[in-house]
Amino acid sequence: MLTSIAGRACIVTGGAAGIGKGIARVFAAHGARVMVADRNGDDAGATVEAIRAAGGTAEAAACDVSDWDQVRAMVEATARTFGGVDILCANAGIYPQTKMVDMDPAEWDRVLAVNLKGTFLCVKACLPWFEAAGRGRVVVTSSITGPVTGFPGWTHYGASKAGQLGFLRTAAMELARYNTTINAVQPGNIATEGLSDLGDDYLATMAASIPLKRLGAVEDIANTALFFASDEAGYITGQALVVDGGQIL
């Protein structure tokens, strides 16, 4: 059992739903104190209630990760509440599906702003706290779409998710001086609120095409993030791990 995140102060962006909610619940179950940061403050509050009902420690913060002032305020609130920041799960992301021919350039900008710039802003805001603690962990939720595969309608999304991996390789070198690691999980198709918007046909086709014959569960991703966040993973940095039931094989 990985016990080393007990007591650690952890931020989960996009923690109000889907994979982020799964990460928040699994990390809290392992004793981390969790800031559920989400643009949807009401749903973040509901996630916090669920964590507390299960005996965990959590707080909620309304935060749009693409806005530097909001990110800074959220990270400072976390440090005030928990006495520092030890772990960042940069998970918040959006995936509107629009073919390039129909795509408004503003939609491209929004996807890049949330998924890629938002990752950079959250890591940057946590740096002083990792330095103060003499250690830190960052786990980014990337994707197979972009770094490994393509999918029509997701040119912006694929660019943002591949961009996250480019970012993290150099970030790993810069973060090393703070004894801080940064790694990414690359989920395949995970059953979440966001994915269900893509429709039953999409979900059924995807499930049938996966060697393990099911969509992933949020816990499949949360448990991988848990490993990257643990002390036991302390010599792994700048890496990305595909968790997809064999989909890309």
Ligand code: NAI
């Ligand atoms: P979801 O739509 O179920 O949940 C995303 C959460 O992020 C929501 O609570 C939403 O309010 C929040 N959020 C969105 N924009 C935000 C912003 N600007 N600031 C703060 N919070 C924001 O999505 P899901 O499926 O859980 O995805 C989470 C991450 O996993 C994303 O980065 C996504 O790209 C990635 N991913 C998901 C896959 C899947 O199959 N569900 C596959 C591969 C990657």
